[in-house]
Each structure stands twice: as structure tokens, then as C-alpha cells.
Amino acid sequence: MSELNQEISQEKSQTVLSPTKSVKLRISRSNPEVNSEERFDEFVIPVEKYTTVLDAILNVKSHLDHSVAVRYSCRQASCGSCGMKINGKPALACFTKVVELNTDTITVEPMDNFPIVRDLAVNFTRMFNNHKKIMPYVVREDSEIKPDTGVKEILQTPEDVDKYIQFSSCIKCGLCNSACPTMAMDTSFVGPQALAQAYRYIADTRDKGKDNRLKIIDDSHGIWRCHFAGSCSQVCPKGVDPAMGIQLLRSYLLGLRD
Amino acid sequence: MEKENKAKEGIKGWINPAKYGKFGIERFAWILMRITGLGLLAYFIGHIYETSHILDGKAVWDASLEMTQTTEGHIFLAIVIGMCVYHTGNGIRLMLGQMGYGLGKPGRPDYPYKPKSLNMKGKACIYATIGVAALAMWYGMAVMFG
Structure with a gap:
């Protein structure tokens, strides 16, 4: 400290x-x-x-x-x-x-x-569209709190929260997309901002939308276009570290994580 | 669409040397990976062309081999060795990263927000790979120049 x-x-x-x-x-x-x-x-x-x-x-x-x-x-x-x-x-x-x-x-x-x-x-339109595309919200059918059915809060341990909390600090400023060398060549690339957010929700134990999100980013202009230059993390003003999120996301696609 | 295309940096975003001071060794490792990848692809095509001369008889084959037996040829081959070693070493680092190794664990970020994925282990791997590539080039040249 x-x-x-x-x-x-x-x-x-x-x-x-x-x-x-x-x-x-x-x-x-x-x-x-x-x-x-x-x-x-x-x-x-x-x-x-x-x-x-x-x-x-x-x-x-x-x-x-x-x-x-x-x-x-x-x-x-x-x-x-x-x-x-x-x-x-x-x-x-x-x-x-x-x-x-x-x-x-x-x-x-x-x-x-x-x-x-x-x-x-x-103009942030493209970045916001890519952000929306990866479904930046917790997906699950019983997400509504219904006291009559007994559905209450969905509990998480501090360890569960630690898995995604840094990625939820994203303020959508676009600095990571601006620094990314892949964005410099491919305007269709989904970008580090959206990919880091895809990881944020996939790593959330409350979320059930993993398979759909992985399908969206497993695209020719998706996650495989990232070559880990690390510039996104270098410029992030909130400590989100998108490069880490993208690499961890890949390990889901490679079948190394559940 | 025209405006959208103007918005991207294009090849400038790759080669601008000013970027590398600002974005760290990882960005330098990335451009070196690109250059060595393209270089090895060019070498691979040239190598296939050169070895295809074996079908034209011994004299033509010997003549094509002679091309690399000059000072320039030796330097060229030393560069190929360097590209090969760097691309392999850095490729292994990237593959391990993509499998989730060596990135650190996600957690609550604290100011001044140093990215965990760009840690000293990764930087040390990059410097070591460049060092080993240089060493391999030096050894290759020592053998070729006798």
C-alpha cells in the first residue's frame, strides 16, 4: 500500500x-x-x-x-x-x-x-456499433428480480468479481482503438474496446451469453486480427488492459477455458 | 465510405518510427514480427525458385548455389537466420500469451494503472529473443566467413 x-x-x-x-x-x-x-x-x-x-x-x-x-x-x-x-x-x-x-x-x-x-x-459511431454488437449486458433469462418466484440477487464471490471488474472500468473513450495498429489497416476490425467488453461479460459468472458472443467475435474481422502489440493497454487511462482481455478471450475460443 | 477510409492511418500506423517510443517494446516486437514474417515469406518463395533449378541439371544447380557463396550472399543468409530465430521465439511468446500464460491475473486496477499484460516477463522474452537472434546471426556469419 x-x-x-x-x-x-x-x-x-x-x-x-x-x-x-x-x-x-x-x-x-x-x-x-x-x-x-x-x-x-x-x-x-x-x-x-x-x-x-x-x-x-x-x-x-x-x-x-x-x-x-x-x-x-x-x-x-x-x-x-x-x-x-x-x-x-x-x-x-x-x-x-x-x-x-x-x-x-x-x-x-x-x-x-x-x-x-x-x-x-x-465520430464514435463505428466504435459504439461494435460495442453494441458484442451484447454488452448480462444475458440470462432469470435476470429480473421476482420476489414471488423466489429469484433474488445472483451472488458472486470477490474472486468472481475480480475476474471482470477491471474490464468494467471502460469509459468508451476510444483511445485503445486509436492506438491499435490493426485498426490502422482494417476499418472492419471489431477493435480492442469491444473485444475487452466481450471478455468482461463472458468472464461474469452471472452471464449466459458466452456462446453467442464467441460466435460474433470469431470472425475474419474479429478477435484473430489482434496481434498483441499491446498499444491499447499502453494508452488506456482506466487500467482496463484490453490486451489482457483479448488474450484471455482467445483462450476461451481455443478451448482452454470453460 | 470515403470518409471512413480516410479515418484510418493505413501503413503509416505501422511504420511511423515515432510510434515505437510512445508505445513501448511490445509495439516494436510487433512490427519486427511483421517485417520478419514478410521477409521469411519472400525468402521461402525465392528458396523454392532456387531449389527448382535442380531440375535443370548439375551445372545450373551449382551456379545457383554460388549466388550465396559471396559476401553479400553470406550477409543475406545471416539476416535470414536472424529473421527465422526472432520470428520463432516471438511467435512462441505470442502463442503462450494467446493461451493465457504470462499475462498476470485480472483484478481491481489501481492508479497509476500499469497494464499487467505488458509485464516484465513479456518484455524480458522480447529482449531475450532479439538477443538470441543477434547471437544466431553472429554465429552464422562466423561459420560462413570462416
Whole structure:
């Protein structure tokens, strides 16, 4: 526990901040509805110790250019709306402090492998469709609690919960799909987000939909397209570790798990 | 459909060297696996073509064998050895992972959320495979160059 606290308290920044500290923020600007051009607009933004990249972008919107398109909501890494490439790596803008980047120039771009709506906002339709496809809910006929029939809660041990709990932390931010090299080539690939969710429900002892889910992902654009590059897990802001879920899911298909 | 296609990175998503600093050794292992796979496929096709010369008589067969008896030929064969060893070693690591071995156990994630599947065991396997491939290339060259 003390080791964990030590890690939490570690500040990644090596930047010594002065009251006048500022950074150059380069924002990718594009509008596919109008033309295919992409340009970078540059803004100089004052930053403080806890300024996040999202704060910096909103500063631009408030004071310098209101037309910058960015999707955000909760500002606390819970809603999964503000995913973008920050200095080339997919990350949540609200979860990335400017000083942690240890650079005076920050480049923000829309996530790869998603259609761009405008500037930093991308279209999540395909990801959500793939998510829905794998039936992201507990499947069982007696799931309704009916006191008259004697059906009550479905009990699970802490060990049962541990099998899937990390995968239920997914906030559907799309960072894993953006980092995935298979998504870079195959737009029909179901993607690490949906595959990790398929594992989440299959590993749940309350669920009875395993066979149907396995049929859905055992497809030419399904689970076998993953080659364990691990980039999805590398960028996940919630510790979901989709790469682990995908490999464990494969062991079901290989008949090594029941 | 046109917009959808523009949304994917394409081959840039594979070969962009900037990716490898940001995504770790596992991503480097992945691209090396791809390159060695393609290289071995090309070698396999070339090898079938070369050995088919045996049907054209001894003189043609000897001449085709001579192609690899040069400095460039030896270097080429050393690269083939390296590709073979790396692809085999890393392939075994991936197969074990796909069977669920060496990934760690799922559990409640704690900040700062280090992914268990990208653990030191896996990284050590990648470094060891690269090391063994380099050693095999060095040994192959030592034999070929005498």
C-alpha cells in the first residue's frame, strides 16, 4: 500500500514553473465537410501547476478562438469524451497535465482511426456499433428480480468479481482503438474496446451469453486480427488492459477455458 | 465510405518510427514480427525458385548455389537466420500469451494503472529473443566467413 501511495505522490514533471510560465499550443484544424485540408493553429497559453491540456484548449476557446471544435464533458476522466492525440500519443485531455509533458510545445490532434467531425472532435459511431454488437449486458433469462418466484440477487464471490471488474472500468473513450495498429489497416476490425467488453461479460459468472458472443467475435474481422502489440493497454487511462482481455478471450475460443 | 477510409492511418500506423517510443517494446516486437514474417515469406518463395533449378541439371544447380557463396550472399543468409530465430521465439511468446500464460491475473486496477499484460516477463522474452537472434546471426556469419 505504501508503495502505491508513493507512486501516486510522484510528480512526473521536471518543469520548474514560474508565475509567467506559458506553452505553445498547436491545435489541428480541419473540417472534412468543407475540404480535406489540415492545418495547425498556434496559441501561447499561460499554464499553472495543475493546468490540463483540456484547460489549455478551453482557454483558447474562451480568449483566442472560439471556433475550435472539441468534445468534453466531465473533466475528470469519467465520461471518455476528450480523447485526442497529445504530442502524438492518444490520451484524455482532461487527464493530462501540461507540466507532465515536459515540453514548451504541445500538439493536439484528433484521434487516429476515427472519422473526423471537425478539428479535435471525432465520430464514435463505428466504435459504439461494435460495442453494441458484442451484447454488452448480462444475458440470462432469470435476470429480473421476482420476489414471488423466489429469484433474488445472483451472488458472486470477490474472486468472481475480480475476474471482470477491471474490464468494467471502460469509459468508451476510444483511445485503445486509436492506438491499435490493426485498426490502422482494417476499418472492419471489431477493435480492442469491444473485444475487452466481450471478455468482461463472458468472464461474469452471472452471464449466459458466452456462446453467442464467441460466435460474433470469431470472425475474419474479429478477435484473430489482434496481434498483441499491446498499444491499447499502453494508452488506456482506466487500467482496463484490453490486451489482457483479448488474450484471455482467445483462450476461451481455443478451448482452454470453460 | 470515403470518409471512413480516410479515418484510418493505413501503413503509416505501422511504420511511423515515432510510434515505437510512445508505445513501448511490445509495439516494436510487433512490427519486427511483421517485417520478419514478410521477409521469411519472400525468402521461402525465392528458396523454392532456387531449389527448382535442380531440375535443370548439375551445372545450373551449382551456379545457383554460388549466388550465396559471396559476401553479400553470406550477409543475406545471416539476416535470414536472424529473421527465422526472432520470428520463432516471438511467435512462441505470442502463442503462450494467446493461451493465457504470462499475462498476470485480472483484478481491481489501481492508479497509476500499469497494464499487467505488458509485464516484465513479456518484455524480458522480447529482449531475450532479439538477443538470441543477434547471437544466431553472429554465429552464422562466423561459420560462413570462416
